[in-house]
Amino acid sequence: MAPLVRSTPALPVRHVHLGLGAFHRAHQAWYTHVAGDAGIAAFTGRRPDAAVPLAAQDGLYHLLVRSASGDRAELVTSLSGAYDGADLSAWTEAVASPSVGVLTLTVTEAAYRRSPSGSLDLSDPSVAADVASIPGGVAQTVPGRLVLALASRRASDAGPIAVVPCDNLLDNGPTVASVVVALAGAVSASLAEWISSNVSFVSTTIDRITPATTASDIAEVASLTGFADAAPVVTEPFTEWVLAGAFPSGRPAWEVGGARFVDDVTPFEQRKLWLLNGSHSLLAYAAPLRGHATVASAVADPVCREWVESWFELASVFLPFSSPDLAPYRASLLERYENPRIRHNLSQIAMDGSLKLPIRVLPVVTQARAAGVMPLAGAVALAGWIAHLRRGVDVRDPRASELIPLAQADDETAVRSLLGVLDAALAEDKELISVIVETLRDLTR
Numbered sequence: 514m515a516p517l518v519r520s521t522p523a524l525p526v527r528h529v530h531l532g533l534g535a536f537h538r539a540h541q542a543w544y545t546h547v548a549g550d551a552g553i554a555a556f557t558g559r560r561p562d563a564a565v566p567l568a569a570q571d572g573l574y575h576l577l578v579r580s581a582s583g584d585r586a587e588l589v590t591s592l593s594g595a596y597d598g599a600d601l602s603a604w605t606e607a608v609a610s611p612s613v614g615v616l617t618l619t620v621t622e623a624a625y626r627r628s629p630s631g632s633l634d635l636s637d638p639s640v641a642a643d644v645a646s647i648p649g650g651v652a653q654t655v656p657g658r659l660v661l662a663l664a665s666r667r668a669s670d671a672g673p674i675a676v677v678p679c680d681n682l683l684d685n686g687p688t689v690a691s692v693v694v695a696l697a698g699a700v701s702a703s704l705a706e707w708i709s710s711n712v713s714f715v716s717t718t719i720d721r722i723t724p725a726t727t728a729s730d731i732a733e734v735a736s737l738t739g740f741a742d743a744a745p746v747v748t749e750p751f752t753e754w755v756l757a758g759a760f761p762s763g764r765p766a767w768e769v770g771g772a773r774f775v776d777d778v779t780p781f782e783q784r785k786l787w788l789l790n791g792s793h794s795l796l797a798y799a800a801p802l803r804g805h806a807t808v809a810s811a812v813a814d815p816v817c818r819e820w821v822e823s824w825f826e827l828a829s830v831f832l833p834f835s836s837p838d839l840a841p842y843r844a845s846l847l848e849r850y851e852n853p854r855i856r857h858n859l860s861q862i863a864m865d866g867s868l869k870l871p872i873r874v875l876p877v878v879t880q881a882r883a884a885g886v887m888p889l890a891g892a893v894a895l896a897g898w899i900a901h902l903r904r905g906v907d908v909r910d911p912r913a914s915e916l917i918p919l920a921q922a923d924d925e926t927a928v929r930s931l932l933g934v935l936d937a938a939l940a941e942d943k944e945l946i947s948v949i950v951e952t953l954r955d956l957t958r
């Protein structure tokens with residue numbers, strides 16, 4: 514087996530990334546690779562793990578593009594450096610470089626440390642610790658590390674920069690701007706002002722279904738390519754990136770890979786978050802009750818498929834696209850879900866439901882109720898979530914210790930209180946509560 518090492522030098526770094534997970538390597542790093550005009554300095558979010566094999570293979574890795582009929586391995590060359598995110602001096606130095614114009618992020622929804630109201634949670638002990646330690650050059654949270662690095666960029670007079678969040682958050686540019694500026698403001702008013710005037714927070718819609726890499730994926734890449742690649746990523750052929758915002762210090766030519774630059778991402782974002790992510794969450798909670806562990810297995814079950822189709826029907830009414838315009842998008846989602854060779858575990862999607870449901874499912878439920886409609890497919894998603902919490906197995910959510918006990922109450926109390934955690938107004942809706950209670954009973958019968 515041949516070792517994976519570069520034979521030509523890596524490209525100079527113009528793009529920095531935080532959160533060196535599978536999705537970054539399947540998406541933004543691929544777009545920068547195809548652009549061919551920039552290298553990336555990528556930093557891990559929490560642990561050094563992902564950086565170790567990548568650094569040992571000079572940042573090279575294979576993207577295994579897996580369609581229903583076969584696999585294609587593509588060597589991605591854009592990672593010029595892979596670093597442990599705890600290496601704060603490498604991190605601040607990278608962001609403070611005048612050659613760097615963009616900073617992308619994939620760190621999960623929970624990493625932005627927002628309170629249920631959506632603003633930075635200044636009562637979070639790690640956020641409070643960052644406020645105290647940033648002047649001394651230390652930070653641990655994502656907002657804290659961003660503030661630390663931007664302070665360093667300001668100090669070195671490296672000019673403006675674009676921050677491009679690629680997590681499934683609503684209005685991700687302004688959302689990330691608000692947590693970063695709030696944390697900076699708690700450290701220094703002039704730093705917050707510098708960030709507001711010099712950092713462009715770009716909003717993005719990002720889409721490419723990318724499950725966690727397994728040992729058999731690693732073995733398959735070895736047999737397909739002849740290289741001992743310890744860090745490949747498996748993804749689907751489909752990819753989408755829609756961006757809105759300014760790039761005051763330039764950017765890689767992401768349009769070469771098909772990225773689209775628009776004035777407003779909202780319609781694309783709603784279409785993706787409600788149809789794709791909303792139906793993903795519905796399946797993640799309700800389909801295990803019918804014995805399914807993956808998206809492909811769930812959509813092969815006519816009952817689960819009907820849930821997805823009725824969720825699409827419901828959500829489509831509130832999207833700013835006509836039905837004929839949405840039809841191909843919806844059909845392509847089902848086709849993507851059916852790909853039997855992409856093993857997308859429902860348990861991976863089920864993580865952090867208290868943060869995801871308010872973005873993916875509740876906007877549709879709320880609008881349906883305001884229109885006098887009973888959102889039955891939304892009730893399946895919510896009842897499934899409550900059943901998941903009640904089971905209490907493999908619940909990964911920052912609020913798990915509060916939510917699991919609430920789910921153990923009698924059906925009506927559990928539904929009312931858990932709905933109240935997500936949205937106080939919906940918890941007053943007696944008709945909706947009784948439909949969710951009925952659905953919970955049906956699902957768990």
Ligand SMILES: NC(=O)c1ccc[n+]([C@@H]2O[C@H](COP(=O)([O-])OP(=O)(O)OC[C@H]3O[C@@H](n4cnc5c(N)ncnc54)[C@H](O)[C@@H]3O)[C@@H](O)[C@H]2O)c1
Nearest residue numbers: 532533534535536558559619620621624680681721722723
């Ligand atoms: N996988 C997909 O299909 C997909 C598609 C679109 C968007 N996304 C977005 O990308 C994110 C990452 O997905 P992934 O597939 O790369 O997952 P992953 O598990 O491979 O990587 C997660 C990354 O986030 C970092 N991270 C997690 N919690 C953190 C924290 N509290 N602080 C700092 N860093 C933290 C990890 O260190 C890691 O780098 C998702 O949460 C989602 O918002 C994923």
Ligand SMILES: O=P(O)(O)OC[C@@H](O)[C@@H](O)[C@H](O)[C@H](O)CO
Nearest residue numbers: 681719720721722723790793862
């Ligand atoms: O990545 P998460 O955890 O925000 O959500 C899980 C899935 O819904 C998500 O990863 C989708 O596969 C993705 O958003 C498709 O582009």
